[in-house]
Amino acid sequence: MFKSTKTNRRTGENRSDSGQAINTSSHSLASRIQSWRSHHRLVAKQSIQRLLVTPVSSLMTILVLAIAITLPAALNIVITNVAQLTGQTNDHVQMSLYLQKGLSDTQGIKLANQIADWDNVTSTRYVSPQEAKDSFKSMDGFAEIIDNLPENPLPGVVIVIISEQSLSVNDAEMLRERAAALQKVAIAKIDLAWLQKLHAIIGLAQQVAAVLTALLAVGVVLVVGNTIKLAIDSRREEIIVTKLIGATNAFVRRPFLYMGLWFGIGGALIALILINACKYALTNAIESLSLVYGTDISLAGLGFTNSMTLVLMGAMLGWLGAWLAASQHIRALEPR
Amino acid sequence: MFKSTKTNRRTGENRSDSGQAINTSSHSLASRIQSWRSHHRLVAKQSIQRLLVTPVSSLMTILVLAIAITLPAALNIVITNVAQLTGQTNDHVQMSLYLQKGLSDTQGIKLANQIADWDNVTSTRYVSPQEAKDSFKSMDGFAEIIDNLPENPLPGVVIVIISEQSLSVNDAEMLRERAAALQKVAIAKIDLAWLQKLHAIIGLAQQVAAVLTALLAVGVVLVVGNTIKLAIDSRREEIIVTKLIGATNAFVRRPFLYMGLWFGIGGALIALILINACKYALTNAIESLSLVYGTDISLAGLGFTNSMTLVLMGAMLGWLGAWLAASQHIRALEPR
């Protein structure tokens, strides 16, 4: 076409020489890995700095995330605790035998021991009228009334713990009838309906918690995704120019993935604080309850492993949200 | 300087002619007001549309606002309700006289009528042992026990309502001693300490609520302000170009003020929904309580006027937040 082509071919070789020179000078594998690593460190640091530049909006996002993480976590803790509170009735059914008035404690204890040997009965406990009265007195407002009574109106009670595993509702009813037939027993009460209801409620609550956990995990992903989308929008130009210059999608995505990671971790950390604050408040409230119920309840918190799991989950969800938003929106940002 | 100046002067007159022509053609006052109005309408509409373009982030902001508005509003409602619940003890102090066993209802009523005439006593009411037993029976779990008792162990009670206004703690104590000295009275109880505590708690709660309301109002302003700041950042170029073309700060600020307004109104509306949902849930919970307490409690909600006030407050706070952010950030965005 042109005679000049020949000349160009020669300089063309020059070109490829210098091209190779570039490659060897800075693209050895070790050097590449080293600069890749230092770039990761830099990007991780810069993305934190960027969050600190707009502290209010960063905090806002993190708070929303923290609330979204706290809700299911707190609900799960409540369920765990309720299940634990009802621990004995969870594994066992309890039957109360109100004894005839006038029976002595010795007779009561004897009856209790006797019933303890029955089939399907795990254990029994005798509650004397005096004990019953004392536990009533500890309830607010009753003390005066009970003190004022001419004599202790309360009967002795035998508490029968029945192993639930081997027990159908019918078996339980039969057991109750057998106890009620005893001469010394005035009333035999077994609260199966309540038990079944409680179990159903706990089961339902667990289902609700599972759904809520899933929903709010999606919520976390959405919130992070949306925040990352806004960040991408505000750095539109930078992304386009960087792509024009030959940046890969991975390169452009990197700072946003780190940002999502920090959001997730930050949200989970704040959630941990919120959860522990709630636990502290609840413990105080329940301590008074414990006195009334006569049992010593310690609230099960999150523990170290669960806390770490929560932070890890937060980090993963944050990263996922960022990744979804970044892949979608960065791909759309092609230079024009 | 130049002879040309003369020529220019002539054309200069031309210029001012055409300049005037512009002024008269489209700057008459009526026409200006009309286009100002239609511009407001347009901007109000456009700013809503802009919020709908990014539904997730708009919703996020509105939810944060709603929560910030709900918290103090709900707290205020709880306080109002508690104060109302303790309404009688708020205006009156109540004294309970547990009568000696064996007194007839007639004697009890007579005693009640007699005490009603004392100084500082507003009214009295006689509660027969049977009534007391019935109210106990309605409490869960007690029915069986009480039915099981050989005789009704509960004494008759005279409830004495004392007008609090004219009553010091000493006067109340004297009144209690006077009643206790009566032969027919076994125990005279007046729970002044509890009353004082409750009043202190309600007072404290009101202070906390006031502080919280103020804090969260500031929070609303901050959140809206921050969101508006982000919106301004993302429309930086538009603002600069518009200013270059001769837009006043008011013109540039307008869409952001409307945006703040919508945020505030939206947050308040969602808060109303949240508050009413909470009220509904609480009403259910309290209904069972009402049965126990024997009184019929209806929860005071927000009512129409208060709801409107809430929305108005939301609108004002949103507008204020937007105004603060816009004045600050738009002034800083001078074209360079």
Place this chain on the structure above:
Amino acid sequence: MIRFEGVTKRYDSGQEALSDVSFELESGEMAFLTGHSGAGKSTLLKLIMLMERATSGEVWIDNQNLAKLSKRHIPLLRRKMGVVHQNHQLLFDRSVYDNVALPLIVAGYHPRDIGRRVRGALDKVKLLHKEKMNPQMLSGGEQQRIGIARAVVNKPPFLLADEPTGNLDPALSAEIMQLFKEFNQVGVTVLVATHDLALIARMHHRSLILRDGSLIGNGATKLAPNNDANMDDN
């Protein structure tokens, strides 16, 4: 009227972009502003539209000392000036039409007037057929012409243009200059910063020459062999 009296502009960076510049442009006059890259042309124009303020000296527009102009009045000053920016300053989030309509909306024109004026301005730069497009879809030269249309759409008494033909081919450049000249002929004061010396030479107008911030030439262009009526005594 535009008058500079011993104007110096030193940027925060310490860079002295203009040093003791004095000149006067009569109302209805047309002039060119030229000089090497970084000489201070854009800075001079920015001082006129108050994008920057002079460090010392005074800038007068229509017998108004800009140093004494309150912030509140800057928008009114800017509405008197049509400005073609070196970097276009178009908005890519709206159509060409909306870009050109912006000065009219800002000035509170009635919607009924806007359409007519915008189409008139677009027609002058030969881009009426692209009114519905996004400026981002236009070529560099087309974008520049949109900027010109926006500058003239509200028929301002002043027209400032910073390198308005940098992205235009010679033929189109000449047409745009002709357009500016027509505006000048109906009384608009026109000041055009440009590197296109050949164009200046052909136009026979006064030209201000900057070098490193100092005004080193103030008169008819030396490249112009024949002067028109305006310049005949130079």
Place this chain on the structure above:
Amino acid sequence: MIRFEGVTKRYDSGQEALSDVSFELESGEMAFLTGHSGAGKSTLLKLIMLMERATSGEVWIDNQNLAKLSKRHIPLLRRKMGVVHQNHQLLFDRSVYDNVALPLIVAGYHPRDIGRRVRGALDKVKLLHKEKMNPQMLSGGEQQRIGIARAVVNKPPFLLADEPTGNLDPALSAEIMQLFKEFNQVGVTVLVATHDLALIARMHHRSLILRDGSLIGNGATKLAPNNDANMDDN
């Protein structure tokens, strides 16, 4: 090597920006691309760097058919090309230095090499003393030169420039062109879109002339009276 084979580019708007364009640029060749505003110059360059894809026809770069290039490989293609964009495409949120360093960071150069190369490139466009400034603080011409420095900083085998001297005075334009020529002399393939016919005439290189999307000229510029070694048979 850049080869167009019957390339047509129709934008979504229906605008046909290039119609059946065919030409070949050998490796190490230097050429100009010219034509009226809206003729399709920028579009042609955008096809080469895959900012747009051809509607029909084929674009070949170094024996690689761009239509067959997967998305994953676009970044590698772009790293081979230094591009001076018509609208600069500089980032105003970082310093001049960081702008010029961007191609090196993107390509994963070691920090130790970056400083040396960036300063070398800035020195070539005579803006080393402004390395710490924000590009927004620079004049139009200075911004344009930063764009040029960024295009050449990683010594790419291809150099595409879209109106690189639109904001430069004639003297500086000549220097920049000389710079491009030097790059060409060490083997870089150079394609420059420009309106500056006088410059083209002086440079004695091949020039591609577009009109309304069609290639109407493909050879040594008609304005050039004397040809250099590269062009002596035209």
